[in-house]
Amino acid sequence: MIRLDLLREPFWLDLGMGVRLHLRPCTTALVLAARQAVRDTDMTDEPPDLVPGTRTATFLKAMGRLSILGWEGVGDADGAPVEPTPDGIDALLDLHPVADAFSLRYLGPVALLEQEKNV
Incomplete structure (x- = not known):
């Protein structure tokens, strides 16, 4: 059964490693x-x-650029906090542990819905 309790407002997602992302909901429009x-x-x-x-890395970075509204725990080379930019989002998602956590925690629920509809 598909449950219609999906998030509709931006929300914070903890990726671990001291990083939190403020994200748009993962919608059909973002994925497409x-x-x-x-x-x-x-x-x-x-x-x-x-x-x-x-291809996978390009998809994750595109999802990041489309969905990330803000973040905590991300800084420049000197450790000073920085605001998200397209280049910064790409750099963050070039870090495999971060990309993996983003994929599992942000896209994971969407993947589960894909599996549910194909049962």
Whole structure:
């Protein structure tokens, strides 16, 4: 059964490692826009065995740029807090433990809905 109790307002998500993200809800529009970003990315220069990983990373970064409204626990090289920017979001999601936590905790519930509808 699909439950219609999905978050509709921005919310805070703890990723661990002292990082919290203020996020838009993960909606169909966000996912479709991120998928389009993957389709629009030229991967012809990528080694063929890296393309699947590059696609996944591109999708996660696009989701991050579309969904992250703010954050805590993210700083520059000197440790001073910084505001989210597209480049900063990409840099944050280049850190595999952060990208993994973002994928599991933010996109995980959406993936569960995908599984539920295919049962």
